[in-house]
Amino acid sequence: MTPRKTVQQELTKEMIMDAARDLFSEKGYQHVSMRQIAKELGYSHGALYYHFKNKAELFYALVENHFSMLNTVLDQIMKKEMEPREKLREIFTGFIQFGLTYQSHYEIMFLIKDEEVRNFMNEEPNHTYEKFAKSVYSLCEKNVSIQDVWSIFLSLHGFVTHYCRHVVGYEDVKGLAEAHANFLLRAIL
Amino acid sequence: MTPRKTVQQELTKEMIMDAARDLFSEKGYQHVSMRQIAKELGYSHGALYYHFKNKAELFYALVENHFSMLNTVLDQIMKKEMEPREKLREIFTGFIQFGLTYQSHYEIMFLIKDEEVRNFMNEEPNHTYEKFAKSVYSLCEKNVSIQDVWSIFLSLHGFVTHYCRHVVGYEDVKGLAEAHANFLLRAIL
DNA sequence: GATATATTTAACCAGTGGTCAATAAAAGGA
């Protein structure tokens, strides 16, 4: 019985979130239990509840930053000095790269069906999409419709979703991702 | 104790499969239990096990035909007398319609990450994709690459996946689906 | 030493897939 560990090995929110992240990547959100997360950390499951009110709150803490990460990716690309066409390509591959690099994040952000979890995310998805859409739209000038931008998003989403399911990293499909980006570019130019 | 139901109707595999289908559409594979299915039917869960060895077998019985259903959809479109371009459009919207009409099927066919479930499907996904790819390829003549066909598939997949998540029927997004199809057509013509 | 803090442990509760003896209804013969 060791009802409290020494300070150096005390559990933190960050530790829990890191472990949770890893497990989600590996097994998917649905198949990770609080007990598993605790076991991974070498703590009892009860300890998690000291740091997070419940499972949903833990998930929300995780997902909260994921959208701003993606926003940052988009911002950084938009800042670059580059031809519009190249920039578009970068946005497309950048989106895919984000999705496949942070698969568990992506899953939670865009793939989870669970109502309970999704109710935690309010406007983040819309906000991030707005940023994406504005960027794409501004780089295409007038030969593209709002509809088209949405189609592009869905098409990228399809790419990420498929390869998420088969758990490969971005590097494994870099060539395919670029081809996909080119394919989409062809539709709008 | 009423160890057997009076008159009424006896349970059949079809009844079970119908109820299961509905529940899967609604809640997804993981969140439907044998007990829920039984309850929906007004029988005890034990009765299900008289008709199906276990949950997996029930799912497989369900999914088994889904691929051939999609194959049939593709075949029927290919049989039609139509301009290639229109046929392509029909294939695209037909795929989406299938995905959104049989969301639970689609989910199992193309979206489930669960190893246990996926091990049930052997070559069906590949076979169905082959049929899709051959059809599309033959309708495009030479101005399209194998890569492009794959991109089309992923793009349609993205559409279905997204709207599956938000549980809407095909009718609710028919206009969007057609726009998406047109978008994809533009990329290859 | 007292108090706040962090952790474990055990337990609760609801739910799961799955098994099976008991049993009533239906079917088939005589």
Add this chain to the structure above:
DNA sequence: TCCTTTTATTGACCACTGGTTAAATATATC
């Protein structure tokens, strides 16, 4: 018609998982 056999259904039961909570207790802080 009665009797047997087959068939389909039930509900108790098992072993398990998962989220959550509360009491107990060891450490840290003052």
